[in-house]
Amino acid sequence: VETDFHRRYASREMLEIWSAEQKFRMERALWIAVMKAQSKAGLEIPEAAIKDYESKKSIIDLESIANRESILKHDVKARIEEFNSLAGHQHIHLGLTSRDVTENVEMLLIQESLELIRLKCISLLHSFGERIKEFKEIPIVARTHNVPAQVTTLGKKFSVWADEQIFSLRHLEELMNRLPIRGIKGAVGTSTDMRSLLGERVSYFEAEISSFFGNENSSNSTSQVYPRSIDFEVIATLVQLAAASNNFAINVRLLAGLGHLQESFSDSQVGSSAMPHKMNPRLSERINSLFSVLKGYLSMIENLVGEQWNEGDVSCSATRRAAISGSFLVVDGILDTAIDVTQGLAISSKSIENELQRELPIIASSEYLMLLVKKGLSRELAHKQLGKALRDYKDSGSSTTEDLYEVLSKNSEPSITKQELQSILDNPILLTGSASSQCDLVVTEIRKWVAKVKGAASYRPKVSI
Amino acid sequence: VETDFHRRYASREMLEIWSAEQKFRMERALWIAVMKAQSKAGLEIPEAAIKDYESKKSIIDLESIANRESILKHDVKARIEEFNSLAGHQHIHLGLTSRDVTENVEMLLIQESLELIRLKCISLLHSFGERIKEFKEIPIVARTHNVPAQVTTLGKKFSVWADEQIFSLRHLEELMNRLPIRGIKGAVGTSTDMRSLLGERVSYFEAEISSFFGNENSSNSTSQVYPRSIDFEVIATLVQLAAASNNFAINVRLLAGLGHLQESFSDSQVGSSAMPHKMNPRLSERINSLFSVLKGYLSMIENLVGEQWNEGDVSCSATRRAAISGSFLVVDGILDTAIDVTQGLAISSKSIENELQRELPIIASSEYLMLLVKKGLSRELAHKQLGKALRDYKDSGSSTTEDLYEVLSKNSEPSITKQELQSILDNPILLTGSASSQCDLVVTEIRKWVAKVKGAASYRPKVSI
Amino acid sequence: VETDFHRRYASREMLEIWSAEQKFRMERALWIAVMKAQSKAGLEIPEAAIKDYESKKSIIDLESIANRESILKHDVKARIEEFNSLAGHQHIHLGLTSRDVTENVEMLLIQESLELIRLKCISLLHSFGERIKEFKEIPIVARTHNVPAQVTTLGKKFSVWADEQIFSLRHLEELMNRLPIRGIKGAVGTSTDMRSLLGERVSYFEAEISSFFGNENSSNSTSQVYPRSIDFEVIATLVQLAAASNNFAINVRLLAGLGHLQESFSDSQVGSSAMPHKMNPRLSERINSLFSVLKGYLSMIENLVGEQWNEGDVSCSATRRAAISGSFLVVDGILDTAIDVTQGLAISSKSIENELQRELPIIASSEYLMLLVKKGLSRELAHKQLGKALRDYKDSGSSTTEDLYEVLSKNSEPSITKQELQSILDNPILLTGSASSQCDLVVTEIRKWVAKVKGAASYRPKVSI
Amino acid sequence: VETDFHRRYASREMLEIWSAEQKFRMERALWIAVMKAQSKAGLEIPEAAIKDYESKKSIIDLESIANRESILKHDVKARIEEFNSLAGHQHIHLGLTSRDVTENVEMLLIQESLELIRLKCISLLHSFGERIKEFKEIPIVARTHNVPAQVTTLGKKFSVWADEQIFSLRHLEELMNRLPIRGIKGAVGTSTDMRSLLGERVSYFEAEISSFFGNENSSNSTSQVYPRSIDFEVIATLVQLAAASNNFAINVRLLAGLGHLQESFSDSQVGSSAMPHKMNPRLSERINSLFSVLKGYLSMIENLVGEQWNEGDVSCSATRRAAISGSFLVVDGILDTAIDVTQGLAISSKSIENELQRELPIIASSEYLMLLVKKGLSRELAHKQLGKALRDYKDSGSSTTEDLYEVLSKNSEPSITKQELQSILDNPILLTGSASSQCDLVVTEIRKWVAKVKGAASYRPKVSI
16 A cells, blocks of 8 residues: 555655565465464475475565456455465465455554554654653743643643653553454354364464464454454554644644744745745644544544444455555654654744743732632632733733732732732742643653663654655 | 555546646646736746746656655645746746645546546446336335335335435536635735736736636635635535445345345356355445445545634645545445446346245235225224234244235234235235336436436446456 | 533524424324325325314323333334324324334424524624624734734635635535425335325325425435435535634634634633633634534434445434434534624734734745746745745844845845835735735625525524523 | 433433533532642631531532523533532632543543443343353354355354453453543643642642542643543543444344344334334344444544643533533443343244255355365365356255255366265254354353453343333
């Protein structure tokens, strides 16, 4: 499924995993492993024949396979005949059905992809971590309902995205430990043909082949296909893993709109073909755009969940062909882009400060409220009086501390002293509560994750145009 | 976006429409049209320069364009510079923004694709029509809740799918008449730059360029992009257009499960790599599978509806890149496959008849009910008595008319005579009500549609493996 | 389906349409119309009996119906027996199946709802129109990629949402004209039972009943149910109709974030239980939130499209029960809220102006570009030079015209004169191109729509908390 | 959110959890816990006041709350004032923001609901287990592509659904262990106000309140809201948990279509208002229908994932209000219905046997293939010959072993002996491979799950009509 679309956004490594060649290579490895296991279980397969298959396993002629498929109208049968013809034997696929091959190979590709995604999530976490440390003491206006609310720190913002990423990473690791391999179970999941071939020695075979898969979670009972709710959990996990990136990207766009930050911009780059001055958060927009694609792929897979007729059919095939590889390629692009944006982000401290100075007298309102409550005013009354006072102050258009003091003291009794007020306005960082210590907690957590996976800290994505 | 996935399912014609080459060709045609219109509106562009562009417009070097894009990090700018470099001038894209190019070209590609889809829908309708005529008097067990209900005809089944197709075709035609072209409106939709260039003569320009688009539904007011709810209606219409095919395919699978019919099967074909006897309704399954993909693409586009920030950005770009072309390629594959299956379907009259004979004594129940009501029995009482009688008859395992008569007459008073019963069982076609005349109505309607579009009746899809 | 959720957001009128009582009333009206039509077609139904039904049709005892249903385990049968028991006869539902009742009543409710939605869309259009007229000459920074791009007018922003609304309204009107009524077709769509009852006089019956429905688009061929792709188009149209509201709401939130505007805020209102100063665009957020719900309902209905087995079953029932009424109630809430927000919006001219003054020197960049092109500079070269110059100027932190002139003239030859520059900066409204005339076009169009529907201009929604 | 819709399908227990009363009860418990913790941390709150709140906590007057909300236009503020007014104090909600209350209470309701869902999943597993044991040695035609493929056992079919259920249950348990509580973090997640109130003693407070939540997974850093990707994993898990039920239900419908089984049917029940004989798998259809609803709710929640602006707003509120409770109520209905259908299912051994006898000669094809391979014939050649032979045999319409032998021996060399053939046809159970032992594995696994949860084995749902 290497396409213009996916080549544009996905990494070389992920494209490699989902290439036709890689699939065919793994199918052949599986067929060879089956022959060896069958041979150990007593089926007569000449050792020389297995060697012949081994020697040809890397010769992948996509055109020849396509030609066979157009005649046989069956894709796996075409690959069987191609491999047989290369090796000059007919020993592969004995006792197997097509899905014995494809279901297992797909799951192996999924597992390989999940490993890669895990690396990238942790690499993103690492990049977030660097930014948290850098920004954890920079006060900035926090917004709820997109309007100024209280004070937080810029690092705290990154820590929230990191924390979301960590929760999803826990799910990923659990899933990776839990994912089963369907195994070699035949056309309707009963292993009937393999039993007919091998009799009671079928158990030798199964032990042998399960060590090839290297997975202990073999299904106890499956039909021709494994349940598509497993695919669903996999792809839903990818959506979950991309959520922090999407949140990050949306907020980069919002902060860029306020002039607080900007994506990296190279000298040769063009922002707009019409407007020469433009520098746009277009990679963040790309993340959001790819996230919409990812959710669409999930919806494709969702259509297959719980919809299996009898022992199975191919009403899931084209869907999975599009959506599984598609999801991995897209989430790969999202994560690489998020890492790239995080690392390249330029901050405008001046813009951040200006906004804070402008909004502080108003958004310190809950601080005033706590002060009044501690002075013995009842909470709901103080809330009401402050609301009116601050709205009046805002409407007046004034920005002097004097006027603010005036309006605050006019409305409530007991009131805030001028000194108290000045002290609040002079030290916005004191209004950021636990922001900094929360940053520390998250950074500590990130360190544990980064330590687990080699290469996560040093990974640098190549994000195309 | 030509991919393994889409090459496998879509037609040559549709792949051509959504190729990079076709997009670039249309962009260049648009740039040339703009220069000509600007020239007419008084902007000084040397005629020779326009000729130079004209003479190079077909030279499309994908690699060179890709190289430029990797430096400029802006796809349209790369294509501008490529075309300028080929022609040796810098006259294109004056007063334009990238979206002036891409939004319009995409809409032109959409319109072209809709034309092709319309042809295929009508061709499918034609094929359904042939089958309706062939099968309209073949009685068959109708099922509700998947269990035998009454008698219908096989042709009637096809007429229902055809009728669904016709309703959606009406929507398609209305939509095609209603689709607007965004036009050349500049970076934020105000035509500011073109006005700066051309002054009041901008109206000449606009008249000229709108005749290039050949579309009278120009938007009255748009921003940088046209509203994505228009894309949404387009793709939702494709889902609607594919619904009849999906219904058809599911029912082919159900009827194949009863042995009543079978998809065409060639001699060289292989049904299953494990089970030599298999002949499967796999193309119908493919239709269902592609429909899941199509709905996923709709969900991608749905994520963009009503989500435009300000005058626009590229948070819709990757999504539309994947989903718009993808939807057309997939619906194209669905329709081609549905036509192919309809034309190739083989019916087993014997299987259909056997089932009818087996179920008729039971499923004539509403006929018995009407008879009793006409004899004066109250409806709800008769309903209750018949229910019990027929369940008893079924449990007895009997299949003789005698026993049926027995059980029916035992339970109700007045009752059904033996002669009435025999007459019902002897003439299942009399129990099909208006089925045949409804078939005629639908066939008449189909004829009108087929007459409208040249080539619809003779179209034969090339459905790959 | 009247629920806490829907009562919170939907209007009294829409809740009324989708109440159990309204459904049962319409079912009874249909049963009575059927009896009358059957009587005309010669079936013996005592006139007195019909009168008895008529006299009881408004007595709706939900509890009694629920009790019957718990015994019969069939909802329609319960309502038949209730109505029979009230009237003391058993003449209703002769020749009918449950779906003859429910499918038609649902479509009548859909049509009634669409009328109401149309009124509200046009009312919203009217409100947009008032704002367009008010704001069409107020220049404001236009943003692409959420950062300043060019100048537009505030009215122009509203005109774009209005234009999107108009496109979707056209779809709505076409759909309303096209929607078919399934009609009385019996258990599998063949009208078999009615034919058995009435013989050839069935055609009298059908003419009579179709005049009851008042709809000429009767289906030519249907099964027990009408195709769910019709429901899909209906609900997809609602999503499309809500798109402009959603776009509007998102942009209210963005503009509120810049301080440019604010939703209406009453004196008794509380913005935040923690922060006394808060005034939030929470109704706009509600619109966005309800839109997510609406799209979820569409996805429910989408699951039914093209998924009909044989002549039908109830695997669509619970889904339609949740999603159809739900969609109408939610879109109703969206439109009412959008009208309310539009009418109550307060603008901060000062904030809008401040931003414009700050950004103008930079965002006039395409104006500079056109000027240089007209002076003979090649477009791509001028683009490059301007890009560099303006980024330098921005980085310098300066905001004087002098410095701007400096940086512009240093970079290009020929250059922009000081006078030209001043003239651009002094007249931002001149940089808004066709914005004002586009507003006029849209207002003219709106007037036509408003003239068509009585009450649209005067409609005032009651938006709850 | 108790609605007609949900009352129809959900259980009393689940409706109770998601009632307004239960939510308000938990909010009040939280407010009281906060006061006690604050008091311990040194804030002056009179013990008598806390007692007054305690004494009024169960008086829930929905109407009074609604009235307050209509004035304040803020739902939580309304509930604060109601509780204050009941108690005659203003000590609750000090240092809190609304989301400190709602986010935590919702998570507690989610956890409670997950416990209930877990019980029902295991109860379903138990019911599946009973059926597996009952049916594990009953041979039945296995179908792929909905047409006869090989032989399996009826118990094996149930074991596949059970195995799917077990995989999803593992996810559920991991999720339940991993779900965090947001905790009391204030308006933007920095705990600023609580710190202002309590100073350094805030840590006492936090320890105290976290023991109220009884959850160790407190978030390290959150904003006003917890990340909606957590909601997404919760609801996606519900979809996953319902997948086995949906698969089961679809296959009940398919098997009912073949006459092999039937849902329980009581004497007073009516299958169809038109056709007295009908007995329909309508509960299975309901499961499928509710599953479409459930997926729609997931799609609502999906719209919120990764879409948080800044520190949060209410653009998620209406969506979560509809979708979270809705999902739990619907999945509850699905599971209850699936348990009910499983327990009530009636099997027709005769129908199952008849089909097997009819299809066996053909579907033993892979058995013939293995036999020929063991005799030394090359696999692909044997496959080809058998395919042709069996298609010929089928077309001939014959059903005698003699003819089958004829056609098989004519086509291949070496061939199958008459004795071998007879032995295959006489013992279909021998063609079911590992079906029975797989059933045993699954039953063993089920036993472990049932042992873990009290009441799972004895649970009997009350499925309404």
